[in-house]
Amino acid sequence: PEPRPPIMDLPGSPGPRLPPRPPARPCHRPRRPRDLALLAAVLGTLLALAARGYVGAPLIGAFAPKQESARTRRKTMFFFSALDVNRDMYVSAEEFKPIAELLRVIKPLSGSEKAQEVVKEEKSSLQEKLTIVARFQPLLLDTMSNSKSGFREISDVILSGLKNWTNPALSSNVFSASQFKAFLPPRNDMELGEVWWIIPDTMINKTCAYLSDNRFYPPPPKGKEVIIHRLLSMFHPRPFVKTRFGPQGAVACLTAISDSYYTVVFRIHAEFQLNQPLHYSFWFCPSQFTGHIILSKDSSHVQDFKLFVPNERSLNVGLQWLHGPLKNPNVDHGYLPQMELEASGPSMPSSIQDKKINETDSCLPSEEAVQFKMEDIVWQQELSMEEAAQQLERAMYDFKKVQYLPFTKAFDRARAEKKLVHSVILWGALDDQSCTGHTLRNIVLKNSSILTLLNEKFISTWSLFGDLQEILNEENEFYKKLAQLHLEKYEFPVESLVCLPNGTVVNNIHANKFLFKIPERHHEKKKVLAFYSPISLKSPDIYEEFLREGLLRAQVFLQP
Numbered sequence: 001p002e003p004r005p006p007i008m009d010l011p012g013s014p015g016p017r018l019p020p021r022p023p024a025r026p027c028h029r030p031r032r033p034r035d036l037a038l039l040a041a042v043l044g045t046l047l048a049l050a051a052r053g054y055v056g057a058p059l060i061g062a063f064a065p066k067q068e069s070a071r072t073r074r075k076t077m078f079f080f081s082a083l084d085v086n087r088d089m090y091v092s093a094e095e096f097k098p099i100a101e102l103l104r105v106i107k108p109l110s111g112s113e114k115a116q117e118v119v120k121e122e123k124s125s126l127q128e129k130l131t132i133v134a135r136f137q138p139l140l141l142d143t144m145s146n147s148k149s150g151f152r153e154i155s156d157v158i159l160s161g162l163k164n165w166t167n168p169a170l171s172s173n174v175f176s177a178s179q180f181k182a183f184l185p186p187r188n189d190m191e192l193g194e195v196w197w198i199i200p201d202t203m204i205n206k207t208c209a210y211l212s213d214n215r216f217y218p219p220p221p222k223g224k225e226v227i228i229h230r231l232l233s234m235f236h237p238r239p240f241v242k243t244r245f246g247p248q249g250a251v252a253c254l255t256a257i258s259d260s261y262y263t264v265v266f267r268i269h270a271e272f273q274l275n276q277p278l279h280y281s282f283w284f285c286p287s288q289f290t291g292h293i294i295l296s297k298d299s300s301h302v303q304d305f306k307l308f309v310p311n312e313r314s315l316n317v318g319l320q321w322l323h324g325p326l327k328n329p330n331v332d333h334g335y336l337p338q339m340e341l342e343a344s345g346p347s348m349p350s351s352i353q354d355k356k357i358n359e360t361d362s363c364l365p366s367e368e369a370v371q372f373k374m375e376d377i378v379w380q381q382e383l384s385m386e387e388a389a390q391q392l393e394r395a396m397y398d399f400k401k402v403q404y405l406p407f408t409k410a411f412d413r414a415r416a417e418k419k420l421v422h423s424v425i426l427w428g429a430l431d432d433q434s435c436t437g438h439t440l441r442n443i444v445l446k447n448s449s450i451l452t453l454l455n456e457k458f459i460s461t462w463s464l465f466g467d468l469q470e471i472l473n474e475e476n477e478f479y480k481k482l483a484q485l486h487l488e489k490y491e492f493p494v495e496s497l498v499c500l501p502n503g504t505v506v507n508n509i510h511a512n513k514f515l516f517k518i519p520e521r522h523h524e525k526k527k528v529l530a531f532y533s534p535i536s537l538k539s540p541d542i543y544e545e546f547l548r549e550g551l552l553r554a555q556v557f558l559q560p
């Protein structure tokens with residue numbers, strides 16, 4: 001596609017010119033030394049140009065070579081706008097005066113420590129900053145299953161951390177653009193959709209390892225964790241960037257590449273501790289944080305940033321709390337309508353950002369005087385968000401090496417291909433960070449022999465209990481019947497089924513039968529056991545047996 005012309009027409013470049021603007025209001029305040037220091041950065045160039053008689057002539061065109069990076073271009077615009085007080089896109093001799101003034105100041109300094117100081121200050125004021133805004137709507141308490149009993153089983157003290165959390169800890173915060181370099185790809189030849197880990201999963205190769213529930217304060221974040229920790233701290237003061245259960249960490253991939261910019265899409269698993277010592281711990285585990293960032297390849301500029309918890313499913317947060325020193329944790333789920341961070345605009349040199357806040361302080365580079373325009377980014381390659389999300393998901397979940405179709409699509413496909421349906425019904429989602437199902441997917445569904453069996457003989461699907469109930473209200477009689485047959489077999493929290501393409505269940509198994517070593521007398525406490533019992537090492541064997549038994553029973557039906 002044709003690159004679009006830059007927003008701001010540069011004098012000297014071909015193309016339409018903006019009509020000269022009326023002179024800006026006169027500036028009576030003297031320029032401050034800080035502004036002058038800023039201008040020093042282009043001094044060399046300006047001097048050279050002045051010497052060649054360019055003053056009064058279009059300046060920018062003169063130092064805008066074709067291969068100029070976006071960064072140089074931005075700086076050029078910045079300095080030019082700073083000098084071009086009346087914004088007629090020409091720097092007159094009058095407007096050049098501060099540079100002349102600066103020459104007087106700088107010369108006696110050169111070589112001295114003071115000169116270095118000026119350079120240092122000038123560098124830091126060129127560093128770009130951006131403001132991130134937080135939006136948060138508290139968890140809807142009536143979506144928790146405990147609400148049905150009026151929270152009778154939970155004391156107010158345990159719930160107080162959740163009930164108190166009605167606002168983000170910080171509704172806005174300023175970051176420097178360079179802090180976002182943690183989101184840059186590790187190599188500059190990464191392809192679209194190629195996944196890398198921002199925060200590696202330390203438990204990825206360990207089955208059933210998890211971090212202690214009994215922690216209140218996050219460990220000090222290190223390296224790339226720092227920025228993610230700082231961002232999540234805007235919601236709540238105690239974010240843990242490493243979750244207790246896998247998959248931990250954060251993954252990212254590129255979805256667009258231009259000459260000097262990347263669009264990075266990411267997925268972060270993190271959780272919050274809502275209570276403090278003297279109370280028992282209360283964990284708040286959003287399904288995931290996802291979002292994107294558009295940043296320059298040297299991370300000097302952030303054009304756009306957004307991070308959020310998806311809210312399209314009926315439940316998107318896992319909750320766990322202790323209610324006694326030796327008791328097993330309690331588990332519930334809930335719905336969180338909104339939890340997101342967004343950049344209020346592109347990053348800007350901090351000197352401008354500061355002045356924006358103190359508009360009246362100086363009339364030199366005020367927001368009005370320095371229209372900090374970005375050129376349009378021309379993307380050379382792009383990948384759809386859907387594709388990117390799948391890539392990130394596969395990196396975090398080995399079990400996604402088998403395709404899991406939506407419920408009704410799975411049965412459509414099974415009928416077309418004359419295959420059986422392997423279906424998992426859960427209370428919380430199988431592929432998110434809510435804690436249900438983590439044992440199932442980590443120990444059973446990613447086992448290589450099970451992956452092979454599922455890929456060869458079955459069409460797989462997983463559903464939330466709540467989503468199946470919704471299908472009961474739909475028009476389609478066939479789908480209704482399918483959902484009904486499923487729900488008849490379901491027992492909290494996880495049930496797996498093998499079905500004929502018409503919905504007849506030929507085999508089913510409850511999670512407690514294959515995942516956990518459960519003493520017989522504890523069988524009624526399924527809720528707790530399903531999450532915390534020691535797992536059975538025979539799990540994959542038992543599950544494979546269950547699948548094969550299903551295949552065997554189905555043969556009777558499927559034979560012509």
Ligand SMILES: *[C@@H]1O[C@H](CO)[C@@H](O)[C@H](O)[C@H]1NC(C)=O
Nearest residue numbers: 160161162164274275276279
């Ligand atoms: C919740 O807020 C109440 C009232 O402001 C306060 O007394 C209590 O300590 C808070 N609880 C927590 C866990 O922060």
Ligand SMILES: *[C@@H]1O[C@H](CO)[C@@H](O)[C@H](O)[C@H]1NC(C)=O
Nearest residue numbers: 197200201202203204205206
């Ligand atoms: C996990 O195992 C895979 C395959 O065996 C290996 O490539 C990877 O490096 C391991 N990761 C960690 C963090 O140990």
Ligand SMILES: *[C@@H]1O[C@H](CO)[C@@H](O)[C@H](O)[C@H]1NC(C)=O
Nearest residue numbers: 353354355356357358359361
């Ligand atoms: C804004 O102006 C006030 C008073 O002049 C000053 O104390 C403050 O530091 C300035 N803030 C910024 C961000 O420059």
Ligand SMILES: *[C@@H]1O[C@H](CO)[C@@H](O)[C@H](O)[C@H]1NC(C)=O
Nearest residue numbers: 447448449537538539540541
């Ligand atoms: C898969 O399960 C089988 C049977 O339990 C076991 O022998 C094998 O080690 C498992 N494979 C992996 C990769 O865990």
Ligand SMILES: *[C@@H]1O[C@H](CO)[C@@H](O)[C@H](O)[C@H]1NC(C)=O
Nearest residue numbers: 481485500502503504557558
């Ligand atoms: C599904 O098909 C089998 C065999 O063709 C049949 O026995 C069974 O009744 C059917 N189930 C339903 C729900 O129609």
